[in-house]
Amino acid sequence: MTCIKTGCQIFIAPYQEFAYGDAFRVGNVYVFRLCERGFAHITGPLKHFTIDNWVYWFDDAKTSQATNSTLIAEASDVEDHGYDGIQTAAAPGRAGQHQY
Numbered sequence: 001m002t003c004i005k006t007g008c009q010i011f012i013a014p015y016q017e018f019a020y021g022d023a024f025r026v027g028n029v030y031v032f033r034l035c036e037r038g039f040a041h042i043t044g045p046l047k048h049f050t051i052d053n054w055v056y057w058f059d060d061a062k063t064s065q066a067t068n069s070t071l072i073a074e075a076s077d078v079e080d081h082g083y084d085g086i087q088t089a090a091a092p093g094r095a096g097q098h099q100y
Helices: none
Strands: 002-012 018-028 031-036 049-051 056-058 069-074 078-080
Touching: 002 031, 031 049
Parallel strands: 002 049
Antiparallel strands: 002 018, 018 031, 031 069, 049 078, 056 069
8 A cells, every 4th residue: 555645634525624644545546544634724725635425434533633544435536636735715704714
């Protein structure tokens, strides 16, 4: 399993949440090890991946720094925004939150 990005910010579209962790690629599947998640950006106004759907999400309620979760998604459900990610702009009228 090849790590393609350590310390990436991921937007989970169905929940409108951001997550922070590491991304791996195995063939046509992405594996994300998530250590934190929330409704606002965690590491600044950018994202490296957008997830539209997933196959499995193990321990999805355990996303603190002490207990990680694992999300597995097919490549067709993940948009890879590149190693450096893309900037996201602030949404008007919603302090502390951003457009996705």
